Amino acid sequence: MPGRLQRKAIDSLAGGDLADFKVGVDNVIFSVDTEQNRLLVLLVMRHDDPFLGYWSLPGTLVRHGESLEDAAYRVLSEKIRVENLYLEQLYTFGGPNRDPREAENSFGVRYLSVSHFALVRFAEAELIADGVSGIAWYPLSQVPTLAFDHNSILDYGYQRLRNKLEYSPIAFEVLPQTFTLGDLYQLYGTVLGPDFADYSNFRARLLKLGFLRDTGQKTSRGAGRPASLYCFDADAFEPCKDKPMVFI
Amino acid sequence: MPGRLQRKAIDSLAGGDLADFKVGVDNVIFSVDTEQNRLLVLLVMRHDDPFLGYWSLPGTLVRHGESLEDAAYRVLSEKIRVENLYLEQLYTFGGPNRDPREAENSFGVRYLSVSHFALVRFAEAELIADGVSGIAWYPLSQVPTLAFDHNSILDYGYQRLRNKLEYSPIAFEVLPQTFTLGDLYQLYGTVLGPDFADYSNFRARLLKLGFLRDTGQKTSRGAGRPASLYCFDADAFEPCKDKPMVFI
DNA sequence: GCAAAAGTGTTCCGACTACACCCATGC
DNA sequence: GCATGGGTGTAGTCGGAACACTTTTGC
16 A cells, blocks of 8 residues: 555646546335335336446436436436426445456456335326436336346345334325325335234324324225225424434 | 437547546544534645645545545555544535636546545544645534535535434444543533433433444443443344334 | 124233332542 | 432333224225
């Protein structure tokens, strides 16, 4: 290892032994099909090397003057049309050799992926199919081997989803504007596995939190008593925003 | 915006409108001085432009063939000698213009910071002073205005510290190998603020978790009954690793 | 009427809170 | 003895788990 002063001198030559990076953004985009009771993730087919013909998470490389978040929103808007969505940064994967485009010895340009995590409403989300690129909602249980390290990223995103469900109101980003408590319960069951909690206790707990507003409307789905339609009341939630909270 | 196919053609020319990045790693390194009951963060003085003469988080730019985590460990090892430490990735800050070295129009090279969060044992940590570079433990309450967006990064790290204290056993990474339950209580008080919990309840809860082993040794510090020295039993903790857990 | 789904209530039990109280040591 | 900090115990209360029960619909 070169001495500290020597290294600094090298570094200041705007190159030296420092790696040059291209920065990518890869999005783990989840949605839930409440009809079919399935947790879905958005995948796109690759049409270029490397990993030509593999499915991958929708991603892009960051452009001049573009923030990481901007890039993440751009990928989303290129793939789906959606009104509301939730998006947050997930993790940055940046080991050498995670992308085959890097030269063998890692002395070429490096590829780094700042992954993001997004939730969209299934009914509102319209996939943008351009006739060329494959794009599809995959049930999480049927996801194939993906390009790059995208299976790891997906796993990480799924874990985040489960954690977030338990202590933050992200469920309402995936549900339609109005929903029944049964829908909400099903959503939790779909993500966390059935038997994650007793229905009537779940119900009581959520209502006690105080930010679910009964719209007065009812909905009837086949047999059984019609259910009240609720909506998430953001104003009522505001005061609890920074307090810890348990949903399950 | 150019059409999709056209954009792809441009991108494939290995340049186009894609930004080029240097990737930095900045570490929020915490420690706790149990004697003086203070939460400390490690800062270094900058000796180069930009922000010459400002304090900053210890950081470095990532080199060829080096992973993000490797780079984070390297910074640490250049600044302090320490046996055990805890380190995890925090967040990636990557907006354009966060670093004045970027050209005004952001069409030059961009600087991205993958921040990390570290905990070290105060007594074990020996600062490496090379006679040139300033380096110091700063009490969190006395941190000045830092270089770049490092104050934001520090805030983010402090929040992570407080969250982690509540549901994961990171406290034992900062405490000495053996410690009294009073030490542990004080540590929590130092970070979360006093009156975060009643002492005897805190005590009962921690002991019930089952991974604090009484070493049999006693320690006497001035007046008062001597306290038992405990240590963290990693084996006993293993089974609870993935279960939710509450420390406060 | 009966099945199905929504919605309500009640009992039990464990966990957390807030204290009061004993123990061992230095001075 | 008494101040100081370590350590134990307990009564009251809150909240979650389990489950029984009522209500409203379709058929």
